[in-house]
Amino acid sequence: MASLTRKLERGRAGLSSLGIHAILIAYSVLALFPLYLILLNSFKSRRGIFGDPAGLPNESTFSTKGYQSVITNSDFPLYFGNSLVVTGVALFFILLFGAMAAHALSEYDFPGSTFIGLYLILGIMVPIRLGTVALLKLIVDLNLANTLTALILVYTAQGLPVAIFIFSEFLKNVSHEIKDSARIDGLSEYRIFFEVVIPLVRPVIATVAVFSMIPIWNDLWFPLILSPGESTRTVTLGVQKFVGQYTVDWGAVLAALSVAVVPVLFMYIIFSKQLIRGITAGAVKG
Amino acid sequence: MATLEIINVSKSFGRTEVIRDVSLQVEDGELIVFVGPSGCGKSTMLRMIAGLEQVSAGEIWIGGKQVDHLPPAKRGIAMVFQSYALYPHKNVRGNLGFALKHAGVRREEVEQRVNEAAEILELGDLMDRKPRELSGGQRQRVAIGRAIVREPQIFLFDEPLSNLDAALRVHMRVEILKLHQRLDNNTMIYVTHDQVEAMTLADRIAVFRNGRVEQSGTPMELYRKPANDFVAGFIGSPSMNFLNAEWDAQTEKLSAAGQLLDGSVLQQAGIVLPGESATGLKLGIRPEHLSLSPQGEFSGRVQVFENLGGESFVHINPVDDEVLVAKLEGEHNFRPGDNCCLQANPAFLHLFGADGQRLS
Ligand SMILES: Nc1ncnc2c1ncn2[C@@H]1O[C@H](COP(=O)(O)OP(=O)(O)OP(=O)(O)O)[C@@H](O)[C@H]1O
Ligand SMILES: [Mg+2]
Numbered sequence: 001m002a003s004l005t006r007k008l009e010r011g012r013a014g015l016s017s018l019g020i021h022a023i024l025i026a027y028s029v030l031a032l033f034p035l036y037l038i039l040l041n042s043f044k045s046r047r048g049i050f051g052d053p054a055g056l057p058n059e060s061t062f063s064t065k066g067y068q069s070v071i072t073n074s075d076f077p078l079y080f081g082n083s084l085v086v087t088g089v090a091l092f093f094i095l096l097f098g099a100m101a102a103h104a105l106s107e108y109d110f111p112g113s114t115f116i117g118l119y120l121i122l123g124i125m126v127p128i129r130l131g132t133v134a135l136l137k138l139i140v141d142l143n144l145a146n147t148l149t150a151l152i153l154v155y156t157a158q159g160l161p162v163a164i165f166i167f168s169e170f171l172k173n174v175s176h177e178i179k180d181s182a183r184i185d186g187l188s189e190y191r192i193f194f195e196v197v198i199p200l201v202r203p204v205i206a207t208v209a210v211f212s213m214i215p216i217w218n219d220l221w222f223p224l225i226l227s228p229g230e231s232t233r234t235v236t237l238g239v240q241k242f243v244g245q246y247t248v249d250w251g252a253v254l255a256a257l258s259v260a261v262v263p264v265l266f267m268y269i270i271f272s273k274q275l276i277r278g279i280t281a282g283a284v285k286g
Numbered sequence: 287m288a289t290l291e292i293i294n295v296s297k298s299f300g301r302t303e304v305i306r307d308v309s310l311q312v313e314d315g316e317l318i319v320f321v322g323p324s325g326c327g328k329s330t331m332l333r334m335i336a337g338l339e340q341v342s343a344g345e346i347w348i349g350g351k352q353v354d355h356l357p358p359a360k361r362g363i364a365m366v367f368q369s370y371a372l373y374p375h376k377n378v379r380g381n382l383g384f385a386l387k388h389a390g391v392r393r394e395e396v397e398q399r400v401n402e403a404a405e406i407l408e409l410g411d412l413m414d415r416k417p418r419e420l421s422g423g424q425r426q427r428v429a430i431g432r433a434i435v436r437e438p439q440i441f442l443f444d445e446p447l448s449n450l451d452a453a454l455r456v457h458m459r460v461e462i463l464k465l466h467q468r469l470d471n472n473t474m475i476y477v478t479h480d481q482v483e484a485m486t487l488a489d490r491i492a493v494f495r496n497g498r499v500e501q502s503g504t505p506m507e508l509y510r511k512p513a514n515d516f517v518a519g520f521i522g523s524p525s526m527n528f529l530n531a532e533w534d535a536q537t538e539k540l541s542a543a544g545q546l547l548d549g550s551v552l553q554q555a556g557i558v559l560p561g562e563s564a565t566g567l568k569l570g571i572r573p574e575h576l577s578l579s580p581q582g583e584f585s586g587r588v589q590v591f592e593n594l595g596g597e598s599f600v601h602i603n604p605v606d607d608e609v610l611v612a613k614l615e616g617e618h619n620f621r622p623g624d625n626c627c628l629q630a631n632p633a634f635l636h637l638f639g640a641d642g643q644r645l646s
Pocket of ligand 2: 328329330445
């Protein structure tokens, strides 16, 4: 009798885990399908793309013309570099200032600290794009139009609220006694931050990095408005070049997009272990 | 040479006064224990000595040098925290040597001092482990080792054993006592709210209440002559019995729990009786100073009987609303409702005035 119920229970557990996996797999397929299509079609000729969009490239439709035109006929490497610089530098500032602000808010009690904390996090609720006109005016006044600096500044501002919010949640739980102990060991407040606090929240840094990076890398809005100039285009804007008024070089567009995914994937692969730890840490520890 | 002088120190957080005008002198080589109920300001006092909190008023001197304006690292102190506060990403060796490396001590000397501390605390096999791979007791040993390595003038301990289980706590208590002797009686300040720890470790105890030092003295001084009813109730386990008492100056009798005690008996216990009749007094009797006796002055029904084998505690009601707990040696057997007669040893009676102060 007991063994029967146990068997039943095991069956139910197996079933439910099967169900969960089915849902997850379905979701993954749904999410990955467009990517798959892009990658697939980037290796096909124009006729192949339109003749059989879902088909694998075969002898007659296989072509790397898209990649060739991306690499040779355009400033794509420049755009790619621009994207890397903008994303990398903005990410660096978001992580640095986000962690510093969260640390200051959780560690030091000063008049108005609650207000400043709320003010910094308020940005989560107000999309930065609402301020585009004012931002554009400011950037023009600062003589920063058509520079990467403009993008870096705006993206840093855009990423900070979420970064501060996530960091705050974790830094709140860093033991005060460890910091006090470091103070007794003679560390300055900066070194406490860099040598004691940062190593403790390394998984969180990965989480914030991935969350902040993707909207920046994928953004079309601000590059289009703030720095559409030839030399400061980012990948997303650069791809538009292949979208002509009358003809679209679909092979090149798809190839460019495929290449553009690489850094994001790369980031995920590097950080995935830490990322999962960062996301689950809160859940497990409560 | 490391004495500690605390002179009229006060501390407020915003408008709440946490430490009120505390003065205390700690001699070189003394192990002094701060004890008191939760929230009375022990940790705050310790953190002010460490330099982690600023004093609101008053002065702190360590080894003849005024330190209250110095940062923690310049005060010559080392502190062991309740949560151990080890650096989780460093192994034991890294934790032990961190402060020295940071202070720019030569590599060979760091190594030597780390190894010495490891030997004292028997950490040899654990040197390459991370804190999360250690048990609570081992972590606490590392935390203590980290303090030893710095060769401080004064060791500060903030409830270092309260996260350990009971058996380990007893063991570590002995270890700390041994350490105190081994380090040529280094000055130590030890915070706890466990009065057994206080009694067993301390050269001297300072009892805190509401940000004040109620009394400081050797454990036996506090046990024999508590300055007030609070200290009397706090020191000793189980704690002292208090009976409401009235003094009649005419008849020279003290009435407590329906009994009349002769003034002359009380005077033998060193009690100075008030010149005039007084009410609201408290007669204090420790459980270990009550014994079974058919002619005992306090009799009543047994409420609770706690048998520990070799000794036992019997709770009786001499009158309604008042309870007397007696510690009985040897084997006994009582049931709730039994009649029980207790006699107090007159030499160990305590009397406290209406204001709680000891009358002696
Ligand atoms: N940073 C702070 N801000 C405001 N109030 C504080 C602060 N630190 C401590 N207090 C208050 O000071 C009082 C004394 O605290 P403290 O930590 O010194 O107590 P304690 O005697 O160590 O108690 P415990 O035995 O529980 O550790 C408490 O009422 C506490 O709420
Ligand atoms: Mg405390």
